[in-house]
Amino acid sequence: MPRVICLILGGGRGTRLYPLTKSRSKPAVPIGGKYRLIDIPISNCINSGLNQIFVLTQFNSVSLHRHISNTYKFDPFSGGYVEILAAQQTMQHESWYQGTADAVRRNIPYFTESRYDLVLILSGDQLYRMDFQDMIRTHLENKAEATIAALPVAEEEAKACGIMRIDTTGRVIDFEEKPKTPEKLARVYTSPEWMEKMGIVAGNRPYLASMGIYLFNRATLVQMLASGTATDFGKELFPQAIEGHRVQTHLFDSYWEDIGTIGAFHKANIDLTRENPPFDFTFGDHPIFTRPRYLPCSRLSGVTVNDSLISDGCVIGRGSVIENSVIGVRAQIGENTTIRNTYIMGADLYEQERHLQENLRSTRPRVGIGSDCIIENAIIDKNARIGNGVRIRNEAGVTEFDDAPHYVIRDKVVVIPKYTILPDRSVI
Structure with missing residues (x-):
């Protein structure tokens, strides 16, 4: 099996979630009563057998650091860790991170000092449950240099997402960031019939949206970051990767919510109270972990x-x-x-x-x-x-x-x- 290092991006200022982000970063926002948003990607990694994890932080990160240090402790024999990589001034850089790709670029030494084969890059403010071993399998079987998780969406949702077009092998051949005109939408349209051949019942969701979950060969990622000036994965680095590298899609068709606005955050929490919630924290085989508080019963x-x-x-x-x-x-x-x-x-x-x-x-x-x-x-x-x-x-x-x-x-x-x-x- 390849060795995988996981990088979780701690988010920017989180202005759309203000005032919940007034004194905390987005991944530190409480969700579901007793969890934090950062618990979702970390738990997905652990449940996928990936236990070497870096969290890249910058804004309002004190409560996030405290939560991680109080929650994720591994025994000394597993080799696992969840470690904070906070933004810092160095001899090479004195400014803050300029974007997601820039944050990873500045931390290249931390995931190249050991012999990792693959780098998994995740967002710290999404609600979903995924076995990343499936994504790794897609990546290896297609001999990809980069793989991106993709979700079928309807036209209205497509206008606010990065949308991909793929060929018959699932390779990404075109990408459009937030296509709003009919011409741009037509360029990245994927027929539902074709998606069904790939195991996805798309219905009225004929567009493949980027979930912001990336898997790179380590050498490919380091080469792209070192040779360019791209500061953002979705807007710059990923479109550049399509031009000169084999970029594969990993299709996903379960619950996924980007917690980007107050409305989306409120809805995601209230949806948890349904009789059959779209996302369920009580999932025995793949639990969501959080800090043990040893509180009394209510x-x-x-x-x-x-x-x-x-x-x-x-x-x-x-x-x-x-x-x-x-x-x-x-x-x-x-x-x-x-x-x-x-x-x-x-x-x-x-x-x-x-x-x-x-x-x-x-x-x-x-x-x-x-x-x-x-x-x-x-x-x-x-x-x-x-x-x-x-x-x-x-x-x-x-x-x-x-x-x-x-x-x-x-x-x-x-x-x-x-x-x-x-x-x-x-x-x-």
């Missing part, structure tokens, strides 16, 4: 819960109703509170008794959600203090709003940032 007193996920260490008061929602670790929710279509991220710590007494004297709400609240279609970030009788509903159906000091609205979703304090009877 305590629910006379609570009505429908189609929801309740994480560890929560306390939910009598008479409350939780519907189609995800409740994160250590969440404290008062009595007679209704929460619908909402992701409550919970808290980092339990408040000590002396802090609770200070809250009573200062009339500051405790960490969590107060009593008699109604919260719908929202995201409440960690350690927020929501007082009693608060209403968060966006009844006016506002799509975007940035001017309030304590909240923002993105894609009609109300987002309460981390550490926010909302006084009693606030209305949003």
